[in-house]
Every structure is written in C-alpha cells, then in structure tokens.
Amino acid sequence: MLFSFLSANINHKVLIIIPCYNEAQNVALLYNELHDLKVEGCTISPLFINDHSSDSTKDKLMEMGVKFLDNPINIGIGGTVQLGFMYANEYEFDFAVQMDGDGQHPPKDLYKLITPLLKKEADVIIGSRFIDKKGFQSSALRRFGINFFSRLNKLLVGISIKDSTSGYRAYNKKAIFELIQYYPDEYPEPEAIVYLAHKGLKIKEVSVTMNERVMGVSSIRRFSTIYYMIKVSLNSIFLHLKMKSNG
C-alpha cells in the first residue's frame, strides 16, 4: 500500500519537451530510447520542438513520424522550452520534463525525476550529475561556472542547487503555469531557479547520470565564455531585485 500513489488507475500525463536545434544526428537515437520508456502510473508523450534548424532536423522528425512542433523562426532555447510549457498547459499535461535533444540527458533516469512529483515532494525536480558524482562530470571550467551559479542562487534566494545549469528538469502543473508567464531567453537554467524560488515553488535535486553529447557540436548553449557568466549573473540579480520589489 506504500506505493498506492502509483496505482494504474491514476494515470498521469507526462510531456517530454525536447528542444532541437541542428540535432539531425541525435533525434533518432533519442527517440528510440524514449520509445520503449515506461514509468508506472504515467503516459509519456515526447514532444520534439524544432527551433528552425538549418540542418535536416525537420526532415528527420517527419521521417520518424513523431509529434513535433516547428518554430517558424529561430527563437532560441528559452522560448523553445517555454513553447513546450505552453503546449503542456494547452493539452492539460500533469507533468512536463525538459530534456536536451543532444543525448546528454538519459531517458532511463526519467523515473527519478517523475517519482518525487508523483509523491508530491516538490514542484520542480532537477536532475543533477553532482549528487552521486557519476557519469559525465563536464570540464573544470564548466564546473567552476556551475558552482558559481549555485553560490549566486544561494545568495539570492537561499536555496542550494548543486547542478545549477542542468537542463534535465521536471515540473508539475503549478510550475508549468508559472513558467508560461516567464522563462529566460538564453542560458535559462540558473535564472529559472531564481524565478521559481521567488514564486514559492519547492525545488528538489535528484541524482542522474549524464552522458557526453552523442554527436555534433553544442550550438544551443555555449558555456565557455565570460559573457555567459556575466549575462546570467546580471539577469539573475535583476530578476531577483524586480521580483523582490514587486512583493
């Protein structure tokens, strides 16, 4: 009876949002993994969103016959993920999961993100590579950046998320509703933590094992620049001040 919340008669609809920008080489691999994925008590629907890729991503998605949205122009990672939240809201999904289209986020760990939502432990679940320190740990520079944003978040909103830039996240309806109102444009992850914390949502980090990119170059999020650090820091601080002054 302990796991009665997982009983089959309560079927939760889960949307997997997969933003794709020039991911023609990766989408088929990811879809194959998602295809046979099952989480008890949930119906899983993958939704690829093609952010006006200049390669053959769209053709690949059509070939595969999967459900996908097609942006008429390139709007960037933030707007694309937000579009997924809009879709989740429109079609009344219970949970939305964002997962990178480049194969970094393992679909087999999906249940780890969904289970705490089913148990109502939190509103937002973040998949973290640093809790058990397994799998791809990223470069030293990138780890420095991730750590920096963790500290900044702690300073601003008092919560400590170790893998602050992880884009492998799951949200419940309450969180989806807030994210439709606002979601940062570029490099959205650390700033989104500040926003969600201000909205009073409970955020929990769970351990996942991340992979290195399967193929291709990450063009959707280039991390290595100082510009990134400055921009995200300023965005977070501005957002914090704005939300603080608005009560």
Place this chain on the structure above:
Amino acid sequence: MDKIQILAIIAVLFFITLITRFILKGKLRTEYAIIWGLMGLIFLVFSLWRQSLDLLAKFFGVYYAPSLIFIFFFFMIFIFLIHLSVVNSKQHEQIKKLAQEIALLKNCLHNTGNG
C-alpha cells in the same frame, strides 16, 4: 549671407523634405515623425538665425559656441538610442510570443488536417 549658411539652409530643407516624404508614404510612425520633425525645425532656426547659437552659448556660459551643439546633440542621440533599445527589447519579446503562437497553431492545423 555666407556660403556655409546657404549650404546649411539647403541641407536642412533637404532633411525636412526627406522626413515629410517618409511621413506621407507612411514609412515613419507618427511618434518618430514628431521627433525628427522637431529636429528639422531646430536645425532650420539655427541655420536661418546664426546669432542664436552665440546667444545661447552666452546664456549658458559656454565659451566655444559650437561645443554647445555637440553637447546638445550627443545628449539627444543618446536618449534616442536608449529609446530604440527599449523598443527593440519589446519587439524581441513580441516576436518570440508570435513565433510560439504560430508553432502551436501550425500544430493545431496539422491535427485537424489529419482528421
């Protein structure tokens, strides 16, 4: 009248004609038309009445009268550029919103199209 003054008047008249044409063709929104129209008028006053600049400079205690022009226009251009950045940021948001809506609508159309 010096040659430079005649040249200035011709330039200003050209500027005003250009603005008027843009307004008449509907290529310039009214709020910008007002700003540029005013600019044109200010130019016109200065080019027709040369002493006005010296008088103004004297009034503000500026020794070198032309520097007054630079201060004034640098300031105006700065304000205007900030304004354009604000407009640009707003349009960026609006375009994103539109693109998102279009993507959702395309999906709806596709669904109904397939029965």
